[in-house]
Amino acid sequence: MNFPDPCNAVAEAAELGCVIDHLRDVVFRIDGLGSWRFLNRAWTDLTGHALADSLGSDFLQHVHPLDRDGAEARFQRFMAQAQEPLRHRLRLLRRDGSFVWVEASLRQVLDAQGQPLGLTGTLADVGERLRTEEQLRLAATVFNGAGEGIAVTDPHGRIVDVNAAFEAITGYRREQVLGRNPSVLSSGRHDKAFYQAMWAELVDKGAWSGEIWNRRADGALLAELLRITAVRDAQGRHTHYVAIFSDITGLKRQQETLERLAHYDALTGLPNRVLLTDRLEQLIAQASRRREQLAVCYLDLDGFKDVNDAWGHAAGDELLVQAAERMRQVLRPTDTVARLGGDEFALLLDHATSEAMVFGVAERVLAALGEPYLLERCSARVTTSIGIALYPQHGHTPGHLLRNADQAMLRAKRLGKNHACFVTEDEMGVSERERHALALRQALHAGELLLVYQPKVDARTRRPEGVEALLRWQHPERGLLSPGDFLVQVQGLELECEIDAWVLEQGVAQLGRWAREGVALSLSINLSASALLQPQLAERVAGLVAEHGVPPGRLELEVLETAALADLSAVVRTMEGCARAGVSFALDDFGTGYSSLHYLRQLPVKTVKIDQGFVRRMLSDAGDMHIVRAVIGLAGAFGVRTVAEGVETASCAQALTELGCDALQGYGIARPMPVAALAQWLAAQGDGA
The missing domain is CATH 3.30.450.20 (PAS domain)
Structure with missing residues (x-):
């Protein structure tokens, strides 16, 4: 009989204990x-x-x-x-x-x-396991709850997962795209080289970011701000690619709308002054190389103001649209017709072989524009005055040619209107513009210039929040004139800066008086491009604000977009210098100039003013309504306030409020008025001014 060996049992127990330990x-x-x-x-x-x-x-x-x-x-x-x-x-x-x-x-x-x-x-x-599970739960929550679309692919580009935002943005359900290549979203707007460059950067740097156009499941175009990141394993091999994108289609549409406004007139669809100048520069270069002539015609519709006054702005706009179409029909495809503003147009005639040929075109334009206009509410007839400048005889730059053609157009008006006149030697010497500048300088020193103030109200409460200082000329013969009647002729002259300095000093002084009287109004003052580009502007503004005791945030300077873009870096420095003195900036007539997102990002402005032309037509013209909505949306995206000019009716004011506009200004709110009348108006609003 065999018995267990006690020694073996002890050894086994010891070995087991060692294993357990x-x-x-x-x-x-x-x-x-x-x-x-x-x-x-x-x-x-x-x-x-x-x-x-x-x-x-x-x-x-x-x-x-x-x-x-x-x-x-x-x-x-x-x-x-x-x-x-x-x-x-x-x-x-x-x-x-x-x-x-x-x-x-x-x-x-x-x-x-x-x-x-x-x-x-x-x-x-299990601490590490729990931390891993928590990270996975957190990642899943972020993945599924993110507002951006997310797609994960394997190293071969096949989609292995997408989140809910991907489905909402693209319209594709998860099961529709699993296992497929992201090219299912391709819009066809990018060529093969675009994608090759994208993948080369992705492989080389492990990431790619940029804007891309894709297409939704319903076929609609989709603009994305996209970033793709490569995921690597411990050996550095790509195991997955993660694409994160946001839908910027609306923003791109707004940008396209505003960029078009930079070069085309919103009412007629014609090129505006910016595009006209660009084309004229190109034509001058071509004509110089070919040793040919070209013609610049400056047109003004005689009697247009009477149509506006008698039948309203809608009828005037309708007439301008018809006039633009008539000029398109008369000109050759290679010629250009542009709207400069109001009832003023310009024609660029390439290959102007002779004065007779140019005059023949001008006569056809006079005849076409002189025919009756059948408008919705009336029938109207206007004539046209045309001034003609030839390159190179009458100027070598776009500005010179346009100015001389403008002078010839004024002579055509003096000759009885409905005429076309070439530039004369006299008009190329001392111009009417220079004579006007002399008269305006005398008016400045004689105290004939004055400021009136137009209120702005909060769009939601209709409470007054500030006023805009507007310049007027109390002309001894012609009566009270608005800036459009006398400032245009001195643009770019030294006198323009002198007038700006006078307006700035008068306005800040009045703002200081209001502050001392306890009237909590802000004041907006317009600045020309010439004044904005003066290197000492910020120092001068800071000095005036300190001298008159203006509280921070009360003074706002308004500049046109085109003025701000003349020298962007210098303008930004000036704006930042003024900001240190508690002075803010607004972009005036926003939507009629460059309106570029790039510039709106760079310029430290707090307000954009929507051009009154769009505001007045927004309830009757879907295109203008779209522009107003786009400007308000774009301003909101950049944290910038909006002020609508030209508000003339209660229905227009209500529509702007519903669109999210911040402030309203126009005859429907209050007309420009002297200081004494403004005090009475404020008292009537309950401000106790």
Whole structure:
């Protein structure tokens, strides 16, 4: 009969104990009273507690206080009746006071009669697993809750997942794109070279970002601001690509609308002064190379003001549209007709072989524009005065040619209108413009210039928030003149800066008086391009503000977009210098100049003023309504306030308020008025001025 060798049993037990001590997980045994009876060395590694200090102690004292009640209840239930092995997560306290999450695997220990003696099992550190699970949950929440569209592809470009925003933006359901290439979204607007360059940068740098045109599931174009990032494994191999994009279609549409306004007249669709000047520069260069002539014709509609006064702006606009179409029909495809503003137009005639040829075109234009206009509410007839300048005889630059043609047009009016006149030698000498400038300088020194003030109100409350200072000339013979009647002729002259300086000084002085009287009004003052580009402007404005005690935020300077863009870096420095003195800037007639997002980002302006031409027609013209909505939306995107000029009716004011415009200005609010009348108007509004 063979008996077990006691020595072998001891050796096996020792070997087993050694194995248990080297296990990563804690192996434990708890007696029926809840005291530790056995713990391997992993216990000390996990908690920092020495085995000798822990054995014999109550296991609950090592359990986190927030988990003790639950752990004790489970221990009691498990001891009371036989159960299947139990898994339970809880926190154990470390010696240093911190805690560690563990997963306990428990099993009953029974005596020979099957009665429970205690529990045995293991404790596994699951802290890292829980942190990983938390990160995965967080990532999933971000992925599914992000407002940007997200698509994940494998290294071969096949889509493996998309989020809810991807479905909402593109219109494709997740199951429709899984396993497919992102080219399913391609719009066809980018060529092969575009995508090759994109992937070359992505492979080389691990990321690519930019604007891209794709197409929605319904076929509509989709503009995206897209960033693609490569995901690498530990060996640096690309395992996935993550594309994150936002929908900028609306913003791009607004930008396209405003960029078109930079070069085309909104009413007639003709090129505006900016595009005309650009084309004229090109034609001058071509004519110089070919040694040919070209002609510049300056047109003004005689009697147009009478149509406006008699039948209103809508009828006048309709007449301008018809006149533009008549000129298109008369001219050759290579010629250009442009609207300069109001009822003034310009023609560019390339290959002007002779004066007779140019005069023949002018006569056809006179005849076409002289025919009756059948308008919605009336029939009207106007004539036209045309001035003609030839290159190179009458000038070598766009400005010179246009000025001389303008002088010839004024002579055509003096000759009885409905005439076409070429530039004369006299008009190329001392011009009427220079004579006008002399008279205006005398008016400045004689005290004939004055300021009136037009209120602006909050669009929602209709409460007065400020006024705009407007220049007037009390002419001894012609009566009270608006700036359009006398300032245009001195643009670019030194006199223009002198008048700006006078307006600035008078306006700031009045603003200081209001501040001392307790009238909390802001004041807007218009600046010309010449004044804006003066290097000492910021210093002068700061000095005036300090001299008259103007509180910060009360003075706003208005500039035209085209003025601000003449020397962008210099203008930004001037604006920033004025801002340090508490003076802000507004872009006037926004939408009629360059209207570029690039410039709106760079210029530190706080307000844009929507041109009154768009505002007046917005309720009757869907195109103008779209422009107004686009300007308000664009301003909101950049955190800039909007002021609508030319508000003449309550319905127009209400529509602007609903579109989100911030402030209103126009005859429907209040007409420009002297200081005394303004005080009475403010009192009537309840401001107590």
